[in-house]
Amino acid sequence: MSSYNLTHLKELESEAIFILREVAAQFEKPVMLFSGGKDSIIMFHLARKAFYPGKIPFPLMHVDTGHNFPETLKFRDRLMEETGENLIVKYVQDSIDRGTAVEEIGLNPSRNGLQTVTLLEGLEEGKYDCAMGGARRDEEKARAKERFFSHRDEFGQWDPKNQRPELWNLFNGRKRIGEHFRVFPISNWTEMDVWQYILHESIELPSLYFSHKREVVNRDGVLLGKCDYITLKDGEKWEEKTVRCRTIGDMTCTGVSESTAKTLEDIIEEVASTRITERGGRADDKRSEAAMEDRKKEGYF
Amino acid sequence: MIETKGYLDMELLRFTTAGSVDDGKSTLIGRLLYDSKAIFEDQMDILEETSKQRGEEGINLALLTDGLRSEREQGITIDVAYRYFATPKRKFIIADTPGHIQYTRNMVTGASTANLAILLVDARIGVIEQTKRHAFIASLLQIPHIAVCINKMDLVNYDKEAYEKIKSDFQRFSAKLEIKDVHFIPISALHGDNVVDRSSRMDWYEGSTLMHLLENIHIGSDHNHVDCRFPVQFVIRPQSKEYPDYRGYSGRVEGGVFKEGDEITVLPSGFTSKIKSIDTFDGPIKEAFSPMSICMTLEDDIDISRGDMLVRENNQPNAEQDIDVMICWMNERKMILRGKYTIRHTTQTARCIVKDVKYKMDINTLHRDEEDKEIGLNDIGRISIRTTKPLFFDSYRRNRNTGSIILIDEATNETVAAGMII
Ligand SMILES: Nc1nc2c(ncn2[C@@H]2O[C@H](COP(=O)(O)OP(=O)(O)O)[C@@H](O)[C@H]2O)c(=O)[nH]1
Numbered sequence: 118m119s120s121y122n123l124t125h126l127k128e129l130e131s132e133a134i135f136i137l138r139e140v141a142a143q144f145e146k147p148v149m150l151f152s153g154g155k156d157s158i159i160m161f162h163l164a165r166k167a168f169y170p171g172k173i174p175f176p177l178m179h180v181d182t183g184h185n186f187p188e189t190l191k192f193r194d195r196l197m198e199e200t201g202e203n204l205i206v207k208y209v210q211d212s213i214d215r216g217t218a219v220e221e222i223g224l225n226p227s228r229n230g231l232q233t234v235t236l237l238e239g240l241e242e243g244k245y246d247c248a249m250g251g252a253r254r255d256e257e258k259a260r261a262k263e264r265f266f267s268h269r270d271e272f273g274q275w276d277p278k279n280q281r282p283e284l285w286n287l288f289n290g291r292k293r294i295g296e297h298f299r300v301f302p303i304s305n306w307t308e309m310d311v312w313q314y315i316l317h318e319s320i321e322l323p324s325l326y327f328s329h330k331r332e333v334v335n336r337d338g339v340l341l342g343k344c345d346y347i348t349l350k351d352g353e354k355w356e357e358k359t360v361r362c363r364t365i366g367d368m369t370c371t372g373v374s375e376s377t378a379k380t381l382e383d384i385i386e387e388v389a390s391t392r393i394t395e396r397g398g399r400a401d402d403k404r405s406e407a408a409m410e411d412r413k414k415e416g417y418f
Numbered sequence: 419m420i421e422t423k424g425y426l427d428m429e430l431l432r433f434t435t436a437g438s439v440d441d442g443k444s445t446l447i448g449r450l451l452y453d454s455k456a457i458f459e460d461q462m463d464i465l466e467e468t469s470k471q472r473g474e475e476g477i478n479l480a481l482l483t484d485g486l487r488s489e490r491e492q493g494i495t496i497d498v499a500y501r502y503f504a505t506p507k508r509k510f511i512i513a514d515t516p517g518h519i520q521y522t523r524n525m526v527t528g529a530s531t532a533n534l535a536i537l538l539v540d541a542r543i544g545v546i547e548q549t550k551r552h553a554f555i556a557s558l559l560q561i562p563h564i565a566v567c568i569n570k571m572d573l574v575n576y577d578k579e580a581y582e583k584i585k586s587d588f589q590r591f592s593a594k595l596e597i598k599d600v601h602f603i604p605i606s607a608l609h610g611d612n613v614v615d616r617s618s619r620m621d622w623y624e625g626s627t628l629m630h631l632l633e634n635i636h637i638g639s640d641h642n643h644v645d646c647r648f649p650v651q652f653v654i655r656p657q658s659k660e661y662p663d664y665r666g667y668s669g670r671v672e673g674g675v676f677k678e679g680d681e682i683t684v685l686p687s688g689f690t691s692k693i694k695s696i697d698t699f700d701g702p703i704k705e706a707f708s709p710m711s712i713c714m715t716l717e718d719d720i721d722i723s724r725g726d727m728l729v730r731e732n733n734q735p736n737a738e739q740d741i742d743v744m745i746c747w748m749n750e751r752k753m754i755l756r757g758k759y760t761i762r763h764t765t766q767t768a769r770c771i772v773k774d775v776k777y778k779m780d781i782n783t784l785h786r787d788e789e790d791k792e793i794g795l796n797d798i799g800r801i802s803i804r805t806t807k808p809l810f811f812d813s814y815r816r817n818r819n820t821g822s823i824i825l826i827d828e829a830t831n832e833t834v835a836a837g838m839i840i
Contacts, residue, residue, distance in 0.1 A: 121675065121707045122638045125430035125509040134711040135670045138652040142724055142765070166699035169713070170664060171656035254500045261499040261514075280497075281833040282523060282748050284530040285822045286670070287762050291831040305511055307502045317426070 126314050130163065133302040135286060136265055137167040137249070140300050141174050143290035144247040147300075148240070151177040151204065153189035154365040155322055156251030158196075159311060160303060162320055165200065176203040178248070180236050182228035183210050184346050184367045192323040207239035229367050237272075240297065247290065247298040255307045265304050271295040312388055316381040325362045328379050333358050339372035428504070431637055434513040434528035434561070436552040437538030442569045446538065446607035447501060447514060450629070453614040454503045498528045507633045522781070522796040523748040525552065526836055529559035530822070533637050536565045536628070541574045541604070545587040547782045553588070554781050557595035558744060558798070558838065560818060562640045564600045565631055572606040576619045594784060596815075599635075603628050641708040642817045646674030646682075647735065648728040649764035649810075649820075654713055666697060666713040667722055672764060672819035673812070674730070676714070677705040683731045684722055685810050690731060691718040708819070725766040727810045735820060737808040742776070742840045743823060744814075746798050749834035751827065753793040753801075759834070760826040761805060764819070769806045769828075776800040800840070814838035 123131065140147050149164060151157045164173045179193065197204045209231045212218035217238065218231040240248055254260045264280050266288045281289055290298055303311075315322065332343035332355040341347055343355050360373040361384075378384045437443040501512040513528030515521065529535060535556045539549055556564055566588055574580040581604045592600065603612055604623055611617030614629040626634070651669035676682075680693045694715045696703050706712045714728070722728075729735060747753055753772060761770045777786040778799040786800075793799050814821030825835040 121641070121643050122429065123710065124426060125428045126426075128430045128709065131670065131709055131711040135651070138668055138711070142652045167668070167711070168652075168654055169699040170658075170661050170666070170697070171654045172658070255502045261501065262497045282498075282527045282836070284527055284824055284833075284836045285818065287822065287824045289762065289824065289826055289831070289833045291760070291826060293831065305500070305502070307504070307509075309504065310509065 126310065126317055129303070129306055129310055130166070130314070132305065133160075133163045134167040136288070136300065136302040137164050139288050139290070140247055140249060140302075141168070143288070144298070146243070146245050147175045147247040147249065148205075148243065148245040149173075149175060149177045149249040150236075150251070151179050151193070152251075152366065153179065153185070153193045153323065154251070155311060155315065155326060156253065156303065158320060158322060159306075159314060160249065160251045161196070161202070162318065163302065165202075173202050176205050178205045178207060178239055178243075178245075180232050180239065181206050181208050181210075182232060182367045183208065184228055184344070186323075186325055186342070186362075186365060188323045188325050189365055196321075205239070205243070207235050209235045211235070212238060232367075245297065246292070247300055249300045249302060251303055252301050253306050253308075253311075254304050263301060263304065265301055266290055267299040267301065268292065269297050269299060275299075309385070309388055312381065312385050316385060323365065325365055326384070328359055328361045328377050328383075330357055331360050331373065332356065333360060333373060340374065341371075342373055428507065428509055429637065430509050430511065431534065431632060431635070432511045432513065432532050433534040433536060433632065434515060434525070434532040435536045435538070436515060436525050436528075436555075437569075438540075438546065438548040439516075441538040441540050442607040443514075443538055446536070446567065446569065446605070446613065447512060449607050449610060449613050450510075450512075451501065451503050453610065453629075454505055498524050505629070505633055510632065522551070522555065522798070523746060523836075525555050526559060526746045526748070529555060529561050530818075530836065532559075532561050533640050534563040534565060534632070534635065535561045536567055539566060539568050539584055539588070541568050541570045541580050541584065544584050545591060549588070550591055550784075551781045553592055553595060553597065554784065557592075557597045558746075560596070560815060560838075562598060562637070563635055564597055565628060566600060566602045567607075567628060568602065568604045569607050571604045571611060571617075571620065572609055576604070576611075576617070578620075578622045581623070601625065601631055603631065642673040642819075643675055643707055644673070645733050645735070645812060645817060645820075646676055646680075646728075646730045647672040647764075647810075647812070647817065647820050648676060648682075648714070649766070650722055650724055650726045650728065651765045653723060664715070665719070666715050667728070668711070668713040669765065670711045671706050671708045673708055673817050674733075675705055675707045676712075676728075678702075681731060682716070682728045683734065684720055685727045685729060685734070685737060686808060687720065687722075687726070689718070689720045691716040691720060693717075725764075727764065729810075735810045735812050737810050739805045739808050740773075740802065741805065741809065741811070742800060742802050743837040744779075744798065744800050744840060745793070745825070745835045745837040747793050747795055747835050749827065749832055750795050751830075751834065752795075753835070755791060758828065760828055761803070761809075761823055762826065763809045763811060763823045766809060768809065770803040770825070772801055773804055774802040776802065811839050813840060 168174055209228050212235045213220055218234040254263055264283050269275055333340040334353050334355055358375055359377055361376040361378060362373050378387045435443050499514045501514055503510050515524040515528040537552050568581050568584050585602045604620055605612045612627045616627055648671055649669055650667045654666040654668050656664050678693055678696055683690050694717045696706050697713045755772055758769055758771050761768050775791040777788045778790045781798055812820045821839045823837040824833050827834045
């Protein structure tokens with residue numbers, strides 16, 4: 118009997134695949150959000166597994182802030198080419214040009230908030246009724262109560278008081294016309310699970326995740342990589358450091374960490390001994406303790 | 419701390435926690451997370467700051483486990499929150515549910531996927547109605563293992579008699595319940611006695627610490643590996659150049675072991691065939707068991723779609739339309755007798771009508787009230803339903819996956835009830 122046991126990674130994988138298939142079965146027009154970060158790369162990998170030997174029965178959508186690390190885009194395009202899967206790109210710049218989103222002003226105007234606008238526009242335009250994301254409950258306190266199937270009203274808003282109970286493996290994706298769902302297949306994964314899985318499955322990642330030399334500026338304790346979108350304040354300067362990304366997002370607010378981890382094994386070792394959460398490196402979450410919760414209510418993932 | 423290599427044989431244990439307000443649940447969870455180093459520095463900083471703002475002395479570990487701001491402001495937790503930590507042996511998922519009287523539904527939700535429940539009892543107070551209610555829910559939801567943690571032992575001078583009394587009170591009560599595997603542990607969540615480290619102040623206790631129990635309890639038999647059940651979730655038809663005629667049935671094994679070459683019967687059609695292959699992205703496999711997600715192909719071309727179930731001919735589930743269910747009502751809108759609801763069971767969706775309320779359960783006394791037929795939020799009762807088509811089910815006692823249902827309100831689309839088929 119004891120041979121019929123799954124490891125924790127296999128059990129998490131099976132759970133995520135189950136949810137991806139539920140989405141394909143329960144929704145008319147689902148879409149999977151793809152940011153180019155490790156969590157969305159894992160989701161992509163899981164989706165390929167879920168529908169093998171078929172193709173993934175829904176498209177992927179990248180909400181492009183225009184402030185990407187160039188490595189992310191190169192990686193993204195190669196991945197799509199190699200697998201032949203279908204990616205749609207929506208540009209925050211288009212929303213700005215349309216006037217539906219207004220660029221922040223300041224020293225590192227972040228487009229993270231604007232992503233919500235472009236995302237919602239993209240969902241509406243494509244008439245998508247479900248968007249899958251790679252968010253995990255361990256990332257942030259406000260996510261700890263998030264459901265796998267998260268109901269959103271017509272405005273894409275999330276009401277923490279009005280979420281459906283989730284029992285066993287019975288997911289309820291019923292909704293009225295105009296409402297949609299966000300679904301998070303890897304809710305139960307931790308950062309460590311993600312890295313172990315990447316190692317176990319030999320999943321390729323953008324080079325940004327591994328130690329490299331980069332010019333950075335230390336702003337309020339967050340190391341930001343040099344790019345055209347960041348203006349230095351008085352007294353700040355670019356310095357070359359040996360760093361890697363723990364998350365990948367908008368360059369204006371995604372901090373990098375000093376690290377010499379060159380391989381997945383190094384990274385796992387590092388994650389095991391790190392005492393700072395991944396999101397601790399994100400300037401956008403620092404703004405207030407409940408920042409994430411507020412952005413979620415507005416429709417951010 | 420996790421070693422780089424050890425993760426390949428780590429298992430996953432899901433547990434839920436229940437206790438009355440102030441029994442020390444948040445402190446206990448905080449302690450487990452803290453001692454297993456799952457709390458990060460930046461989280462600690464925030465904790466420290468929040469504790470200070472609230473005018474509290476030192477760091478309040480309990481703050482770690484309440485989530486949303488509105489709740490923090492009200493000072494209560496009102497929903498199920500999930501936490502994660504790992505040791506070199508296992509990864510843990512905690513479904514943290516608040517202990518308020520009105521939140522039966524939260525505990526039911528947390529319990530539905532749990533391998534183990536921690537029930538907290540205050541050593542000074544002993545077994546109270548809430549303890550009984552929690553034990554009842556744990557038995558109703560058939561959580562395979564229960565750890566009764568008798569907390570605040572420091573406040574009763576680590577006294578053996580206090581512990582023994584609570585233990586025997588609990589046993590007397592739980593004898594009436596279907597609880598399979600109970601463990602009693604005297605702890606102090608605040609000081610850490612018997613949580614992760616053995617207490618030197620309770621030499622008289624010879625059992626394991628809570629962490630030792632969590633890490634070692636045998637969970638291999640928590641799944642049903644006897645009755646083969648494969649509800650078809652999604653049909654995979656690539657219609658590609660490489661796989662022009664491929665027709666695979668994907669889903670999760672919800673019971674038993676399926677092997678390549680096995681004879682299977684398809685429900686509801688009753689057609690039989692043989693398993694031609696069990697496919698995964700990583701290549702074909704010879705056998706699959708619960709809870710693996712797989713894709714099967716069959717030797718014969720049969721019409722099979724989502725909601726159908728593949729089973730063994732000589733071991734079939736019930737296939738009926740009149741079904742008795744224990745339900746927990748989860749919505750403010752009361753249950754309507756003769757009302758129609760959408761029912762979800764495995765990958766099946768049907769409609770059903772509530773024909774009868776057999777009784778409502780008083781979960782404090784375990785008394786069955788056959789007169790009171792009104793079932794509202796947080797009520798538990800036995801009902802009879804009739805479905806529009808047969809469901810293929812086992813009793814919940816035999817298989818939690820094929821014995822559970824939810825009811826959906828057709829007007830609001832909300833999940834209004836959780837049900838366990840009798
Ligand atoms: N003396 C003592 N106090 C405890 C212990 N565990 C918790 N407490 C205290 O009991 C109070 C309630 O604890 P808390 O964890 O918030 O309870 P919850 O409502 O069950 O989450 C707090 O003041 C804790 O410090 C214990 O083992 N010993």
